[in-house]
Amino acid sequence: MALDVVAGAAVDDLRTTLSGDVLVPDDPPYDEARALFNGMIDRRPALIARCATPADVAEALRFGRRLGLRIAVRGGGHGVAGKALVDGGLVIDLRPMHDVTVDPGARTARVGGGATMGHLDRAAEPYDLATTGGRVSTTGVGGFLLGGGTGWLDRKFGLASDNLLSVDLVTADGERLTASEDEHPELFWALHGGGGNFGVATSFTLRLHPLPVVTVMLLLWGPERGPEVVRTYRDLMETAPDDVCGGVIYLTAPPEPFVPDGLVDRLACAVLVVYTGREAAAREAAAPLLGLRPEGRMVAEMSDADLESMLDDPPGYRNYWSAEHLDALPDEAVDRYCARADDMLVPSPTQHALFPQGGAAGRSTADHPLPWRHARWAVHPFCLWEDPADDERSRRWARAVREDVRPWASGAVYLNFIGEEGKDRVVAGLGEDNHRRLAEVKARYDPENVFRLNHNIEPATFGS
Incomplete structure (x- = not known):
């Protein structure tokens, strides 16, 4: 439907119905409202419904379907594929619904569907409570949770979705319901990794955990030390307790006081150690790494909220991400991972990450569609750059990272780590049996595949 048709009397009617705002291309806030984290995405919706209540969501859905x-x-608009926008269509923008209410006695949080991890972390901080969040504060809670949710604390507290108690949802036909272990249990199962395929999640209830302090160590070496550092880190994590989280990240060394001048704006091999406790115990746990005499080091006790915002990615850059999950990390895989860092775009915010899995997340036997959770390592090329002339180079580099480690790959993949990589990768992210079961759930709650702008699961009856 043409933009001028949508922007007529029907939009005026929607504006009078919604408690939130409705934006069309001529409205001054429109361009800011359609900006996403990935600066490569430049889509122009016919209208943006900034929903302030679940009733707004239901009305906007009815409006969009009718036309x-x-x-x-x-939600947060952080997804690399940019599926939070659609050319010529309707965007249901949940960002006004970002309230977080913490019940410190029950150790739970009720989180609005438009909240970011920063909203959740700061709301829980005064009570010394936390749950597994992402690795930056700007990530939207909704997309993160519905995709499964791996982050700095998953070895300690499990995946974010392991801490999910209930979800309030508006389905494609406008029905408002709650999914939990007791209500719509099959839908609740599907929401542990199936993404936004089944409705619009307007709020979540999450389990929180006591966490008064974390100790964070950011240790940096020149890239020539990388193989030695990564091997030491790998061996450390083989027997590390659940309190030790973090990862290896090749990056451009920042101009910070703890970074020597000779390393600033150069490629560096960094280890981020996150320890869910005090500094003395953290230093003991990380002793093998400290023994490698890092060229730069930052060690500090802080809140989980400060940790989550410490490495926030700058918005507006061009983005391309991908991932492989590994069942093993032998020396050859380490060498390939480290060697590929030499081809990174530097200086830039690009990160070449290697995350340990395991701990509480890996031990879980929960029946969720998250087969990647049992891999031992995740390799995550996270490309950010400014110049469109570097588009192909950056994509090619990320794909080469995957190819390098493919001999040890499990085949499964965390879908929040990737963009558009085809249906086979979606199935791999969920597991074939799980994918078939998810298609049945999709057929029940969204038989016409209204919610298809995502890592899509077609309804079991779709096209038949």
């Missing part, structure tokens, strides 16, 4: 518009759902 035959394609519908996108926006």
Whole structure:
């Protein structure tokens, strides 16, 4: 449908119905409202419904379906594929719904569907409570949770979705329901990794855990020390307790006081150690790494909220991400991982990450569609750059990282780590049996595949 048709009397009617704002291309806030984290995405919706309540969401859905518009759902807008926007269609923007209410006695949080990890972390901070979040504060809670949710604390507290107690949802036909272990249990199962395929999640209830302090160590070496550092880190994590989290990240060394001048704006091999306790115990746990005499080091006790915002990615850069999950990390895999860092775009915010899995997340036997959780390592090329002339180079580098480690790959993949990589990768991210079961759930709650702008699961009856 043409933009001028949508922007007529029907939009005026929607504006009078919604308690939130409705934006069309001529409105001054429109361009800011359609900006995403990935600066490569430049899509122009016919209108953006900034929903302030679940009733707004239901009304916007009815409006979009009545006019035959394609519908996108926006939470944090952090997803690399940019599916939070749609050309010529309707965006249901949940960002006004960002309230977080913490019950310190029950150790739970009720989180609005448009909240970011920063909203959640800061709300829990005064009570010395936390749960597994992402690795930056700007990530939207909704997309993160519905994709499974791996982060700095998953070895200690499990995946984010392991801490999910209930989800309030608006389905494609406008029905408002709650999914939990006791209500709509099959839908609740699907929401542990199946993404935004089943409705618009307007709020979540999460389990929180006591966490008064974390100790964070950011240790840096020149890239020539990389193989030695990564091997030491690998061996450390083989027997590390659940309190030790973090990862290896090749990056451009920042101009910080703890970084020597000769390393600033150069490629560096960094280890981020996150320890869920005090500094003395953290230093003991990380002794093998400290023994390698890092060229730069930052060691500090802080809150989980400060940890989550410490490495926030700058918005507006061009983005391409991918991932492989590994069942083993032998010396050859380490060498390939380290060698590929030499081809990184430097200086830039690009990161070449290697995350340990295991701990509480890996031990879980929960029946969720998250087969990647049992891999031992995740390799995550996270490309950010400014110049469009570097588009192909950056994509090619990320794909080469995957190819390097493919001999040890499990085949499964965390879908929040990737963009558009085809249906086979979606199935791999969920598991074939799980994918079939998810298609049945999709057929029940979204038989017309209204929510298809995502890592899509077609309804079991779709096209038959």
